[in-house]
Amino acid sequence: MKKILYVVIAVSIAISCTEEKKPVQKVSNPKKVISTNKVVLSSEIEWQKLNPARGDKSPLAGTVWGDRKDTVATGFLAKFVDGFSSPPHIHNVTYRAVVIKGLIHNDDPNAAAMWMPQGSFWTQPAGESHITSAKGKENIAYVEIDSGPYLVKPIDKAFENGERPVNIDASNVVWVTSEATNWISVESNAQISFLWKSNNNDGLQGFFVKLPKQFTGEIVSDGEIFHAILVQGELHYTLPQNRDVKILDPGSYFTATDEAIHRVVNETNDDSILYIRTNGDIKVKY
Numbered sequence: 682m683k684k685i686l687y688v689v690i691a692v693s694i695a696i697s698c699t700e701e702k703k704p705v706q707k708v709s710n711p712k713k714v715i716s717t718n719k720v721v722l723s724s725e726i727e728w729q730k731l732n733p734a735r736g737d738k739s740p741l742a743g744t745v746w747g748d749r750k751d752t753v754a755t756g757f758l759a760k761f762v763d764g765f766s767s768p769p770h771i772h773n774v775t776y777r778a779v780v781i782k783g784l785i786h787n788d789d790p791n792a793a794a795m796w797m798p799q800g801s802f803w804t805q806p807a808g809e810s811h812i813t814s815a816k817g818k819e820n821i822a823y824v825e826i827d828s829g830p831y832l833v834k835p836i837d838k839a840f841e842n843g844e845r846p847v848n849i850d851a852s853n854v855v856w857v858t859s860e861a862t863n864w865i866s867v868e869s870n871a872q873i874s875f876l877w878k879s880n881n882n883d884g885l886q887g888f889f890v891k892l893p894k895q896f897t898g899e900i901v902s903d904g905e906i907f908h909a910i911l912v913q914g915e916l917h918y919t920l921p922q923n924r925d926v927k928i929l930d931p932g933s934y935f936t937a938t939d940e941a942i943h944r945v946v947n948e949t950n951d952d953s954i955l956y957i958r959t960n961g962d963i964k965v966k967y
Contacts (some may be wrong), residue, residue, distance in 0.1 A: 727743055740759050740762075775844060783820030797850055823910050884961065885906065907957070908959070
């Protein structure tokens with residue numbers, strides 16, 4: 682027995698002496714999050730003719746994100762001169778729009794004019810005949826499509842796609858507070874108006890966010906799609922990459938392609954309104 686015991690001990694000692702020591706695991710620093718926040722000011726928008734076939738009578742278009750001439754989703758600004766009125770026409774794709782400046786009428790060619798002011802929202806179904814008119818010193822609308830290209834066609838190409846147009850005057854926008862949604866903190870005193878939600882199970886939705894006067898806080902977003910257009914008022918936006926502060930006026934835009942914190946300040950004594958398109962949730966914090 683003793684001999685066997687000595688052999689076992691000897692073998693154990695030999696194994697322990699030849700076994701490699703495991704390196705000490707070093708705790709690495711957490712991965713640095715690279716901010717994707719981006720701002721485009723209204724003054725940086727490049728304008729082109731929206732419908733080149735109409736020459737000088739064409740409204741102007743300035744792409745904000747995407748490419749309206751390609752097949753991708755796109756957001757762009759449309760600018761109309763005072764007194765503009767289009768001939769009856771159709772579009773090959775459905776679009777949504779928000780009045781940024783001036784007064785816009787968009788309806789059936791035989792409908793009485795309903796002038797929608799800043800902060801109004803409308804949709805135009807693909808294939809439906811309509812006219813668009815504008816009046817005011819400066820008339821700008823934000824237009825977005827889920828896929829392109831965005832084309833203007835004559836009414837003899839009209840077709841029925843099953844959708845119906847929506848026209849919501851700014852005075853008819855329904856606002857909710859933190860009592861009705863957890864997207865807004867109680868302290869922020871912000872409000873939200875849910876406008877539309879996609880039926881394609883992609884999570885896309887669009888809504889207004891109203892930030893009160895003297896608001897200082899954050900809009901936290903978690904979607905990989907996030908587009909925000911300033912519709913009304915003025916905001917100071919701080920870029921997290923370099924702490925640079927951008928002053929946003931109506932038509933200015935900010936975005937992110939990942940989870941992000943958007944730090945904004947409303948130094949004015951009037952409300953500021955944003956239109957947001959995203960496939961995630963947001964949280965407005967004071």
